[in-house]
Amino acid sequence: MLHKPLGLLAELTHRCPLGCPYCSNPLTLDAREDELDTATWLRVFREAAELGVLQLHLSGGEPGTRRDLVDLAAGAHAAGLYTNLITSAVGITQETLGALAETGLDHVQISIQDSEAASADRIAGYAGAFARKRALAAAVVRHNLLLTVNAVVHRANIDRIGDMVDLALALGASRIEIAHVQYYGWALKNRAALMPSRAQVERAATALAELRSRHHGRIVIDAVIPDYYARYPKPCVGGWGRRSLNVTPAGKVLPCHAAESLTGLEFWNVRQHSLADIWANSPAFNAFRGTAWMKEPCASCPRRELDFGGCRCQAFALTGDAAATDPVCQLAPDHARVAELAAVQTDAPYVYRRMASRHRADVFDGDDALSTQQRS
Amino acid sequence: MRLVHNEAQGGWVLLAPERVFKADAIAAEIIKRCTGEVTFAELVDELAKSYAAPRERILADVGTLLRGLADKRLLEL
Numbered sequence: 001m002l003h004k005p006l007g008l009l010a011e012l013t014h015r016c017p018l019g020c021p022y023c024s025n026p027l028t029l030d031a032r033e034d035e036l037d038t039a040t041w042l043r044v045f046r047e048a049a050e051l052g053v054l055q056l057h058l059s060g061g062e063p064g065t066r067r068d069l070v071d072l073a074a075g076a077h078a079a080g081l082y083t084n085l086i087t088s089a090v091g092i093t094q095e096t097l098g099a100l101a102e103t104g105l106d107h108v109q110i111s112i113q114d115s116e117a118a119s120a121d122r123i124a125g126y127a128g129a130f131a132r133k134r135a136l137a138a139a140v141v142r143h144n145l146l147l148t149v150n151a152v153v154h155r156a157n158i159d160r161i162g163d164m165v166d167l168a169l170a171l172g173a174s175r176i177e178i179a180h181v182q183y184y185g186w187a188l189k190n191r192a193a194l195m196p197s198r199a200q201v202e203r204a205a206t207a208l209a210e211l212r213s214r215h216h217g218r219i220v221i222d223a224v225i226p227d228y229y230a231r232y233p234k235p236c237v238g239g240w241g242r243r244s245l246n247v248t249p250a251g252k253v254l255p256c257h258a259a260e261s262l263t264g265l266e267f268w269n270v271r272q273h274s275l276a277d278i279w280a281n282s283p284a285f286n287a288f289r290g291t292a293w294m295k296e297p298c299a300s301c302p303r304r305e306l307d308f309g310g311c312r313c314q315a316f317a318l319t320g321d322a323a324a325t326d327p328v329c330q331l332a333p334d335h336a337r338v339a340e341l342a343a344v345q346t347d348a349p350y351v352y353r354r355m356a357s358r359h360r361a362d363v364f365d366g367d368d369a370l371s372t373q374q375r376s
Numbered sequence: 377m378r379l380v381h382n383e384a385q386g387g388w389v390l391l392a393p394e395r396v397f398k399a400d401a402i403a404a405e406i407i408k409r410c411t412g413e414v415t416f417a418e419l420v421d422e423l424a425k426s427y428a429a430p431r432e433r434i435l436a437d438v439g440t441l442l443r444g445l446a447d448k449r450l451l452e453l
Contacts, residue, residue: 004384006396052384054396082378082391106378107393148393174449175393217447222394 001290002280004052007244008081009059009257010041012072014249016062017090019125019352020113022152022194023186024257025061029355030249038068040270042075044247047275049079053245056081061249064091070099077104084109086150089136090129097136101143108140109148109177114156115163123156125352134171141172148175153226154194155345158204165211169219176219178208180226184258184313186353192346201229228342232303233310233326240288240312245279253278255285258313262287262322288312293323297331377450379407392450406438410451416442 014029036044045056056076063069064087076083084107085092085100092100110133114120117130124130140147149168153161161178168176180201183191196204204226212221227234237244237256246254251270259265266283279285287293291304298309309315310326318327318337325332378391379399388404390397399407405426409419420438424431445451 006385050384052382054380054382054385054389054391055394080380082380084393106391109393146393177394218449220448 003239003242005048005243005245005279006053006238007055007057008044008048008053009057009244009246010044010072011246011248011257012041012058012060012063012066012069014061015065015355016060016088016353017065017126018062018088018129019354020111020123020152021125021186021190021350021352022154022181023353024182024184025353026185026258026260027189029061034250035066036247036249036251036270038071040251041068041072042079044270044275045072045076045079045081049081051276051279054082055084057084057086059086062088062091064088064096070096070103073100073105074103082106087111087136088124088129089133090126092136094136094139097139097143101145105145107146107148109150110137110140111150111152112164112167113152115160115167119157123350125350137171137173146175147171147173148177149173150177150179152179152181153196153204154181155196155200156194158196158200161204161207162211165215165219165221169215173219176221178204178221178223180204180224182224182227183317184261186351188317189351191341192344193348193350195228195342195345196226197345198229198342201226227310227314227328228338230328231330233307233314233329235307236311236314236326239308241279241285242289242308245275245285253282253285255288256311256313259284261313262316288323295323295325298325301331377445379404390450392448395448402437403441406441410442416453 013035014025015032048056058072063085066072073083083105085105086109089110112120112133113123120130121127137147149171151164165176181187181194187194208221208223215221225234241255246257247270248254252267253270254260254267265287268278268282294304294309298304310329312322314328315324315326316322318341319334324334327334327338329335379388380391381388388399390399390407406423409422420431420435423434423438427434442451442453446453
């Protein structure tokens with residue numbers, strides 16, 4: 001059964017002034033000269049609305065680096081899409097924010113890297129980022145736009161979730177997302193430096209319950225689970241090719257932001273195909289749709305329509321088989337490996353996300369995902 | 377928060393940050409009347425005139441719906 005997508009993640013660019021080591025963009029970032037132009041994005045937005053998409057997320061990289069951002073937001077609104085701007089705040093001027101508000105932008109999400117400036121800027125790899133985020137958050141609220149704070153959580157800041165919630169409240173956010181790092185792209189590269197301990201994760205879960213109770217009605221606290229310590233996997237992207245789609249800066253359409261890491265998938269591009277055609281017929285989209293592709297234990301599991309066997313990209317990264325049960329599931333044959341991998345910790349410096357990558361061409365050299373050896 | 381009618385998705389939907397709620401016809405009628413200009417009592421009165429349900433029942437249902445949305449910071453009462 002072909003569902004209609006609800007959300008489209010538009011990665012407008014991979015350019016970004018920050019260098020966050022947990023970035024979910026691929027290690028091989030799309031070059032500026034390969035980016036889709038304004039007219040193409042506007043066509044994609046219209047096609048998305050026709051397909052049934054309700055929510056559009058303007059993201060990247062840093063969407064503020066696109067000079068046509070206001071035109072894109074206006075086009076999204078004209079297409080009838082609920083439009084969300086996902087930004088680091090660095091790259092959005094007060095003037096641009098005003099213009100975005102005028103287009104009918106519905107919501108802004110600003111990331112925070114910690115509750116205090118020094119640590120936050122160190123994690124982001126950008127001096128002054130924290131102050132810029134505070135300033136833009138205040139402007140978002142002044143313009144009566146809805147604000148979500150996205151707090152990316154990992155070993156360096158997991159003990160300050162309460163402080164980050166306090167910061168979100170002080171900034172006037174109606175929602176905070178406690179986004180425990182998910183290990184794809186640059187985050188996977190930096191996993192040993194980012195992964196919290198099980199004890200830290202358990203303390204964070206307790207803290208979260210208390211914070212929700214204390215702040216009920218004042219701020220919505222959503223949390224993305226750190227699934228290396230879970231018993232069952234997350235229903236990744238709401239099921240493959242079921243609820244959402246992702247368009248890269250160069251126009252490739254992906255079922256999820258990490259899908260290019262799966263070898264052997266054929267992706268289609270908006271330059272050659274309509275979005276409706278891609279959603280229905282792209283081989284990449286059909287590769288893991290539904291449940292027919294599943295192996296045991298997923299194939300006969302009563303949870304198969306709840307979590308869809310977890311994440312294909314994570315299954316591939318951790319087992320080499322994209323059709324395997326996501327090993328974070330306690331029922332997966334490879335489940336014991338996950339605890340081993342989570343235990344690998346390093347105090348080595350982050351490999352900051354930079355455009356002009358020092359890394360050779362492609363994503364996984366095999367060592368990052370599967371290795372239990374201490375990285376040097 | 378935006379209430380829209382979407383053919384492709386089969387009816388009324390309420391759009392909020394990272395959330396989509398399916399709204400049945402009654403919820404849609406309640407939310408449409410939340411213009412920022414009416415009081416809670418006026419809203420209930422208007423619905424009581426249009427629908428053949430006892431006022432107390434409407435009061436309770438509207439209260440539950442709007443309180444739930446307010447708790448999610450999607451609406452201000």
